[in-house]
Amino acid sequence: MNSFEKQGLDEDAFGDKGISSLRTFDAFPKTKASYTSATARGGQWTLAIIILCTCLTFTELMTWWAGTESHHFSVERGVGHELQLNLDLVVAMPCHDLHVNVQDAAMDRIMAGDLLTKEDTNFAIWADPKKSRINLRKQKGKKSYHGLHAGDRERQQAEEEDSHVTHVLGHMRENKGKKFAKSPRIPRQMPLDACRIYGSLEGNKVQGDFHITARGHGYMEMGLQTHLDHATFNFSHHINELSFGPHYPNLLNPLDKTSSSTEAHFMRYQYFLSIVPTIYTKRKVTTRDGSLDPAAVPQPPTLDLAPDKTTKSKDGHVLHVPNPKSRVDSKSVFTNQYAATSQSREVASNTVPGVFFKYDIEPILLIVSESRSGFLGLLVRVVNVISGVLVGGGWLFQLTEWATEVWGRRLRRRATGMLGVSNGDLNGGLDRKR
Numbered sequence: 001m002n003s004f005e006k007q008g009l010d011e012d013a014f015g016d017k018g019i020s021s022l023r024t025f026d027a028f029p030k031t032k033a034s035y036t037s038a039t040a041r042g043g044q045w046t047l048a049i050i051i052l053c054t055c056l057t058f059t060e061l062m063t064w065w066a067g068t069e070s071h072h073f074s075v076e077r078g079v080g081h082e083l084q085l086n087l088d089l090v091v092a093m094p095c096h097d098l099h100v101n102v103q104d105a106a107m108d109r110i111m112a113g114d115l116l117t118k119e120d121t122n123f124a125i126w127a128d129p130k131k132s133r134i135n136l137r138k139q140k141g142k143k144s145y146h147g148l149h150a151g152d153r154e155r156q157q158a159e160e161e162d163s164h165v166t167h168v169l170g171h172m173r174e175n176k177g178k179k180f181a182k183s184p185r186i187p188r189q190m191p192l193d194a195c196r197i198y199g200s201l202e203g204n205k206v207q208g209d210f211h212i213t214a215r216g217h218g219y220m221e222m223g224l225q226t227h228l229d230h231a232t233f234n235f236s237h238h239i240n241e242l243s244f245g246p247h248y249p250n251l252l253n254p255l256d257k258t259s260s261s262t263e264a265h266f267m268r269y270q271y272f273l274s275i276v277p278t279i280y281t282k283r284k285v286t287t288r289d290g291s292l293d294p295a296a297v298p299q300p301p302t303l304d305l306a307p308d309k310t311t312k313s314k315d316g317h318v319l320h321v322p323n324p325k326s327r328v329d330s331k332s333v334f335t336n337q338y339a340a341t342s343q344s345r346e347v348a349s350n351t352v353p354g355v356f357f358k359y360d361i362e363p364i365l366l367i368v369s370e371s372r373s374g375f376l377g378l379l380v381r382v383v384n385v386i387s388g389v390l391v392g393g394g395w396l397f398q399l400t401e402w403a404t405e406v407w408g409r410r411l412r413r414r415a416t417g418m419l420g421v422s423n424g425d426l427n428g429g430l431d432r433k434r
Helices: 002-006 021-024 040-066 122-129 130-138 155-160 165-174 375-417 423-432
Strands: 068-074 082-093 098-104 115-120 192-203 208-214 237-244 258-260 267-281 306-312 318-321 331-344 354-361 365-371
Touching: 040 375, 082 122, 082 208, 082 354, 098 192, 115 122, 122 192, 122 237, 165 267, 165 331, 165 365, 192 208, 237 331, 237 354
Parallel strands: 267 354, 267 365
Antiparallel strands: 068 365, 082 192, 082 237, 098 208, 115 192, 208 354, 237 258, 267 331, 306 318
16 A cells, blocks of 8 residues: 555545545446546547537427327317318319309208309410429519429329428418418410309318309309300310418418319219318317317318308308407317219210319318427436437447457557567477477
8 A cells, every 4th residue: 555655646636525425325437537548539529428418409309399299080170160271273265154153951052153253264384394484483472383293293292291280380370371372474465265164162071072163054153144155165274273261371281282184075073082070289189198189170261150140141151250259279270181083084065065163071170289398308308319429439439449459458468479480499490390
């Protein structure tokens, strides 16, 4: 011990000079500062660990900020009354030659042609991708996917983005009170050979059919029906938007920005839609075990509607008004998604051609909720990540140092063996000479 102390190696230098009574509980090994030496390799390793800890911490923060989404299915509560249909469609026929009607399962018929807006336009401007991009660049803040097919990556990416809660809530804020876009100006040399039909309709929340047929074909109207020449039939169409529920123009639906063209006069396009009521919310709708809590599900405003006894529609329908006590939920969006299948075929001359949308409402409710864990949980994960990287990095550094040392010894041994004489050979040779 005396020689140990003479060299300046005092054992007290390895302990804590603070509270000496707690020194016995110290389970962490200490090394004297004079026994350690800084190396370039150690500095590089430390810098790499710092960069890795920073990247992992940033990733944890981004994941926590984005939250996690969960999908739940439930039965829609209450009794639904009305369903809003938003349509923006261009048909390659003049407006005065088209009839637009809606008929639901309750046998209620809506003269949609009188409620929707019709404008004469040119079909090539909407169907041709180059021309449509040129004419629709002026619409600021609105993405244009004209000419894209369902299999294109851009469209798939846009549909994927619009299926998340954050994007849907963003569209709700930016589209508040926003109406349909204006039609582009038609150059004088272009003919007005098409009709743009757009607007919103209020119908019963039941199964229904939406028909676009030629004048004098399909539904019989009051008065004399002039016969329309079959050679003028052209049901090529471009769907700018088809949605159900509140109008959010920037949400991309399955049939939005799609076109269908034909040269046949008697063409029948049929679309079959399965509508699923959907709620996007940032409110917590689950219990502690992760199951759906029915009491926490946001209530759509349509469930708070009450019959309006003061006014009635022209066709005798009972209108409904929102409950004045219901408040607008800024963290939830109540809309509808739909899956679409289509069938197009050329029909005989005794069959009614046109564009037909048949929609059915599914008896389920999809709830897409976005939740974010507590800040304390974030701190625990960040501490675990940093401590794990430090401990693992220390082990890897020691292993690499040990492997480097072992490899260096082997190289030194090989360098010594290159002389061609070993200790055994030398001793053996001397013994033989003796």
